[in-house]
Amino acid sequence: MIKVKVNGEERSWDGDPSLPLLWFLRDELGLVGTKFGCGQALCGACTVHVAGTAARSCITAVSDVDGQEVVTIEGLHPQGDHPVQKAWRELNVPQCGFCQAGQIMQAASLLAETKNPSDDEIRGGMAGNICRCGCYQRIEAAVRVAATGT
């Protein structure tokens, strides 16, 4: 039996241990805020935090997170007011919005590691997350706002 804490709640899984965490979250737990975009860690739509760091849940097996803490977009902040979430709203970042949970989780992880990233650090840190609508200009600006307030 695999045990994992998801958004602070104990969860268990006795099915296929190789099941990607993405599908455990979405289909078994009903936490559908985490999105499926590629299944190969190429787009970042499925980004969650494992032990506080961004991870691609589509290539992370449930067994890989046994005993660990996973945070999804639903658990990032109780009221949805993480500085990254607020900055995203302030700058009207999303278009279709599908990739944004992954973008936000990636940005939150980036800022947890690098308090005040340079433009190049933002672009480098966010380069694993694709936005097909092309919100990049605002994503970059919003990460900066989340970091510095401006």
Place this chain on the structure above:
Amino acid sequence: MTYFQDLSRQAPEGPSFGPVENVSRRGLLKGVTAAGGLVLAASVLPRRAMAAYVTGAGDMPHGVVTDPRVFVSIAPDGIVTIVAHRSEMGTGVRTGLPMIVADEMGADWARVRIVQAPGDEAKYGNQDTDGSRSTRHYLIPMREVGASARTMLETAAAQRWKVPVSEVRAGVHEVVHDGSGRRLGFGELAADAAVLKVPAAETLRLKDPKDFRYIGKGTVSITDLHDITTGRAGYGADVRLPGMKYVVIARPPVVGGKLVSFDDAEAKQVPGVERVMEVRGWPWPSKFQPLGGVAVIARNTGAAIKGRNALKVVWDDGANAKYDSVAYRKELEAAVRAPGLVVRNDGDAEAALKGASTVVVGEYYLPHIAHASMEPPVATALWTDGKIEVWAPVQSPGGTREDLAKTLEISADNVTVSPTLLGGGFGRKSKCDFALEAALLARELKAPVRVQWTREDDLHHDFLHTVSAERIEAGLDKSGKVVAWRHRSAAPSIGSTFAAGATHQIPIELGMGLIDLPFAIANVRCENPEAAAHTRIGWFRSVSNIPRAFAVQSMVAEIAHATGRDPKEVLLELIGPARIVPFSASVEKPWNYGEPVDSYPIDTGRLRGVVELAAEKAGWGRKLPEGHGLGIAVHRSFVSYIATVVEVAVDKKGVVTIPRVDTAVDCGTFVNPERIYSQMEGAAIMGLSIAKLGEVSFKDGRVRQSNYDDYPVVRIDEAPRVTNTYIVPAAAGTPPSGVGEPGVPPFAPALCNAIFAATGKRIRNLPIRDQLAV
């Protein structure tokens, strides 16, 4: 789908606009209805001429509905609920159209709720969210809806106070009697207003635009913003039903192929896999019908994918088994070097080319591209007692409903289509094959079903953007003036998805940048050589404008180079003086994006205007660092005018970066400038993906790319550093025009013109990829 209404949608039988009694509002508004709000039986009315201009909205399947009782309900507590009847795929339409209603009726946006309409065009009018049409077709109808609701509320208040209606007026979310200072909130008036007659359209008063609170301001954020940032927004795969089965399907790898046999022994051993079964496919072409194949049904998507990986399937590849992009490119290039079907012929271009002192020739090639929206196709279906309900990210909820009814051979009354948010669309999700798959399986399994496409499925089975060869010959006289223009364009047509053997472009494709060339050239000849399709061709954001704008706007810069002149000056000279350019009389079926030319003429004054504006803002002619270059391109599409200037930097290894993009947009009267900016920023990114990276190619009939590793799209680290957008203020009464698509076409030629300016290397084949590598 309605670029192609003549192909894909039957006109409604009988009277188009007869009354429809009390179409059930379904669950969404029940609470409001029960509370006695303004929700009544609906009648469907034709489009009335309220504005100084006429659009093509009335010619769309099921036309336009402007009955306020269809779109607006008001609860006693004052909450105004407005129906969004078009699909949200990132353009902001789900916010923009209700915002128009709210502004016109005087509703306070903070007290407005938006609900999404199910697919029901008899009730809501046309719902096809494509063709960059929603705002241009619905600005006036949505204002009529709002004005009617406001009038009914004012009338209710006047009756309550026993004063003439002329003495009352709607303020913000209330009606006021200035004489006595009495006021009543919309909620207090809702029940009385609900029983009033809908005012005749001719009697409606529209607000003076100077009194708008939301329209044109750009102060309203999209309604789903908070939900998107907290993971609560509902997309296609986010609907969960009790007992739902998770399905992936192995489909024939070659279009026109079919299943021969399969071995599911190993697949069934995968933990969580419950069943494997054949699913029905339709022969090609069959519009949007499913390809068929083998379905793996499991307790979660991960198990279904793993089960599919373990399947052993034998396919019969059929007639397209030899489709090979290398060989096909040679066919297309040969086709444009020989005469083809003449689709426009002004003057005598043949003779003028022969007599020209110089002929500049450009051949351009653009490969297939895939939509690759972040959300792959997905649908959820529930079959109950002969009725189907489908939740899916579809651009065409009404068309999807019709296709479901036909496919399942049931009445449309027994079909419910609830559009979710779309995780991107770009034209792919106008084709509802994935929804049909889910519905067929739900009926077969007698269980709720989710069919999930993987990214590999998405790339392997897309309705691809066409592949094209464009050849332009420009004949110049001794002074360098262009006196002849022959443009041959060969590409498999979207028509081939609807009818076997279609080898010529259909009018809407010809009208996207070929026969509508607005240049002041006496002798113009456009030809369309034959091109057979060997895969499913569909429409991709801005469609045929992509190759045509690339060819035409590259050629302009090539002429400038050949004559030693400034590309912007040559561009303006070719456009000629400000004037209205009629469609050539030689064109059999001119296409003006479905719009009447009286309201939406080809106006070279506006074309020149955006060129001048973009050039001025970009600092055209400014001194640039070494390795940098500026390029310009302009294109009219979706009846909007957009010019783009790209500044490029090419380093010594040939790596391209883009410090800056300046785009000028003339889209007439506009509703939400904030979303116009976001569309232009996104169009530059998508344009860059097309120019630099995008290519789907075939070998042995199969798509060679599978995921974002071999079908790369632009990421943040290679995106333009900044895209500046300038919106041309609309002259009073200028009709609104498209925004979602027309930003895309000018980008690639502007970029390649900039690369030429920076390096002297002319890119004629897309994508650029490593063509500049040193």
